[in-house]
Amino acid sequence: MSGRRVTIRDVAERADVSISTVSHAFSGSRPISAETRERITRAANELGYEPNPSARSLRTGRSGIVGLILRPRFALVGTSDRAETFNRLVGSVATEALRRKTGLIHVPDIDDPRAAKVPMDGCIVAHPYSGDRVLTEVLRRHIPVVTVEEDPERPELPWAVRLDYPPVVDRLLDHLKRQHASDIMLLTGTESNAWNVRTRESYRAWCRTNGVPARIDELSEGLTHEEAAQLIGPLLAAPDRPDAIVVATSDFAALIARVAAAQGVRVPDELMIASFTDSEHSRTADPAITAMDLNHENLAKEAVELMLARIAGAEAPEKPVVISPVLHLRASTLRSPH
Amino acid sequence: MSGRRVTIRDVAERADVSISTVSHAFSGSRPISAETRERITRAANELGYEPNPSARSLRTGRSGIVGLILRPRFALVGTSDRAETFNRLVGSVATEALRRKTGLIHVPDIDDPRAAKVPMDGCIVAHPYSGDRVLTEVLRRHIPVVTVEEDPERPELPWAVRLDYPPVVDRLLDHLKRQHASDIMLLTGTESNAWNVRTRESYRAWCRTNGVPARIDELSEGLTHEEAAQLIGPLLAAPDRPDAIVVATSDFAALIARVAAAQGVRVPDELMIASFTDSEHSRTADPAITAMDLNHENLAKEAVELMLARIAGAEAPEKPVVISPVLHLRASTLRSPH
């Protein structure tokens, strides 16, 4: 706080050169004599000079900062399981950005006029909704953007990393079928992001291919565990109870397992359970729950890489980068042979 | 990308006023006639004008951005359990910052000249080491700082949030004693942050008070699970095996539980286990492991609040804000009465 910040002008004065010389000395953009350079660095050190990032980026048009916008609504409220998903994605992106020596900023709600406006060279938008309003805004401002998972209404954006669901969903459903499931139900989420939309499609396609009717119901991501339990109870008690349920989130999967246990429905023998996200929850539940892992770490790594390439002026890639989810088969879908 | 960015000058031209009038219209710092204001906002909308954050903060000296520096070395490498700690803290701070409509930036290594320099009004430094070099650098630059947990060598900094270990450590150790533990060993971490330093002190103090010898060993946070297992095996096989172990991290706690199981040492009857961090791991291990939860969510909330107060020019508080860790007693330390 002690008085004014020290500027390049102070350094120049102390080293008895012009400010442009100081600038050149630091950037190396022009030759500077060894003797002068020495004087300048000494002056800078003595004064504790640090270039002002705002001034620098105003001039250069670059801030060295990448923005991050997470679209899941569950960013701010939600169960611990959702928080885990959020935290894991944020942590992964941050880790990768740090490794690349670039600043990563969490962008406050971009169209709230009261929110701070931040300088960024580009922006990663993760899990946009259909026709996502924030993504629209970012595009309108001509901010270079990379999406993690596409906006289902804008699948054409080439700067994207996306997950390849169909093979993994197929493998999961094939597996269930081999375990003698004859009535596989899908409890899908209600948010209109690619994860919900495309896993649902994959399920439908598999059903068509296998000549079985699709059986889909929705379970909103916004439900509390109590509310969800209210819906699941009757489903498991009904005469036409499915013999396998694939549910969007792993916390609901764990919840179904608990409800099943309470109603005396045996897992996996009478009911198999699997989910489209993984978490510590599903790993350590009893029985452990089969889950598709969204591979956030790789998603994050590729997204940051793509973003930096785009900022550096690279050509748009032909196609999005594709990452494969990882399937973890666990006890909840492994029936003992009899 | 289409051509140049649109500036306040373009808006002024289009609305046929001076640029200062445009600025006043947006900031409301001087009265502007309704008719003019209308023309200006229309022009701004048509052009898609957004003020340049760098120019603004250059002029005002404020960026609306808070920096975040996480000191645990395990930020970038480590087991999934450490990643969970990292992720949870990052996620909590980010969530709180977003709620407060301020930008939050992960600061790339502050004294790496190749790393991007970022504009920030202040900086949160979490879990600094003793005499932390990064904290020193931040202070040298007169960047307003708030620490999460103090630097053990600089306990006097008033702008801090810290955890109140002694009562909770006492409660844990009292509990173990009541469960008939007579030889409680502490496996402390080796990093010199407040968490390690102060929990160790608390343990020592309790031992003094209770007239039992302190038994402390170190288990470096940097060890892989394999390496740690190498050390733990002999400890559990030795004739003077303790009947209770308190270990710093929850992943090592879970590891000890596994080693114990492999060696036929019954938990909790022959060996009780507890840890100074909590995680999904310890919650769902079998048996579930007693743990102290660092309460990252509250830590984060208070830290952001303090930071914003400091930036807004508030007086330095008398004392640091104190948060209480939460103790979760679980099966690993609950002996069945016999």
Added chain:
DNA sequence: TACGTCGATCAAAACGTTTTGACTCACAAC
């Protein structure tokens, strides 16, 4: 009438950099 006040606007300065064009030497090449 003279005077202060207020609303509405403008022009200019300032924030702290980077970059560009120009200048001065010294030295080598023709």
Added chain:
DNA sequence: GTTGTGAGTCAAAACGTTTTGATCGACGTA
């Protein structure tokens, strides 16, 4: 002896805002 070249330096412009002082009517008050 001119010409060219490169090293080393400086002055000035530019980046896009916000803020301050000034101007100019209109209006109410002494």
